[in-house]
Amino acid sequence: MTGDHTALHAGLGAWFAAEARPLPWRAADTTPWGVLVSEIMLQQTPASRVEAPWREWMTRWPTPGDLAAAPVDEVLRAWGRLGYPRRALRLRQSATAIVERHGGVVPEDEAALLALPGIGRYTAAAVLAFAFGRRSLVLDVNIRRVLARYHRGVEHPAAHETADERREALAFVPDRDADAALWSASAMELGAVVCTARSPRCGDCPVSEGCAWLAAGRPAWEGPARVAQAWEGTDRQCRGRIMAALRATEAAVPLTDIAWPDEAQLLRAASGLVTDGLARQTPEGLRLP
DNA sequence: AATGCGTGGAA
DNA sequence: TTTCCAAGCAT
Structure with missing residues (x-):
């Protein structure tokens, strides 16, 4: 491991222990199912908006079997205004598949997770790390941005992941399972609350000393213009x-x-x-x- | 591989 | 006010 890897690990670990938000799905008694539900709800959705519906869902449907047995219209109403309601549909389909194929137990296996509807590379890796404490490549927009800045010295990650980027990111993931899971959670949290897309709080950053982007004077993004998503009238x-x-x-x-x-x-x-x-x-x- | 898919809050 | 963007996935 190179120097900037270990510096990033050391600074992040202490910071996360002291500053991490007390998000409910991080509680020690959260089940793998609870983690899976949180990860689906968090796709493209800020954590602050997920807290209330996640609590309601876990009370109402505490196991995959409970959700699988729920009427679809109730599920969609409980999803409310979280956005992308297809996620709710697929989450219920995943619950059914978990009951039918895995005896009602969330599988601790990447291929099995990837086979579930609505679960892609990120979510499968996140469930392995945060539900089971396993080493995996958790690569979301937060970690991609943290590494783009800290390691490569550019403001934003590329529009699409490449094999090179995944290889590079994997080199930052500690070898031991527990260390890896904790590192992934820490790097995501840093991206979510400090190393943000718009107004990064570099003054509060625990690893600013090793950051290539900050050292270069926070140069503006020179990559391809990022396409704005149309909304009105769509x-x-x-x-x-x-x-x-x-x-x-x-x-x-x-x-x-x-x-x-x-x-x-x-x-x-x-x-x-x-x-x-x-x-x-x-x-x-x-x-x- | 480029698009389509919701919603609301912060800057 | 408008713009940006958020723990992505499927096709």
Whole structure:
């Protein structure tokens, strides 16, 4: 291991022990299922918004079997406004698969986790590390940004991961299982609360001394311009509008009740929701499945 | 491999 | 006010 690896490890460990947010899914008595649920909810979603729904879900559906037995419409209502409701659908499908294929126990096996719907490389690695204390390559946007700055001296990670980046990141993961899991949690936390995308708090950073980006004077990003995601007037916005209406009532909702300027787009969005299994068409209108 | 997929809070 | 972006995944 090179010098900047060990410096990053030493500084991060002490900082995490003192400063980590008391997020509920980090409690010692959280089950692997609880960790899995948290990781799905956290995909593209800030931790602060996940806390309340995660608590509710763990009380209501404490095991995979409980969620697998729940009606889909209840699951989608409990998901509420977390966003990307397909995640809720896939989480329930994962619960079913865990019951059917793994006896109701979250598998401690990367290939088995990857085979579950809604679980990709990041989430499988995170469950291995945070639920089972195993060494894995937890590479999310936070850790990618921390390493881009600290190790490579650039402000942002590239738009897409490369094999080289994964190899480079793996070299930072400590060898022992427990050390590796703790390091991953620490690096993520640093990226989430100090080494942030927009206004990094380098003055509060425990590893600023070894940071290549800071040493270079925090040079501005020179890579390809980052594409902004459109929102106003998109199908996504329209789908969100429809889902909000469906969650708000047990009754079927006629599309004419949904205020949307483009009728063709409204029909297309509704049809897409049905295709995705997020809605059901009835003679009286649209409703949750 | 580039896109589509929700939502709300901070800057 | 607008813009940016958040513990990604599937196709």
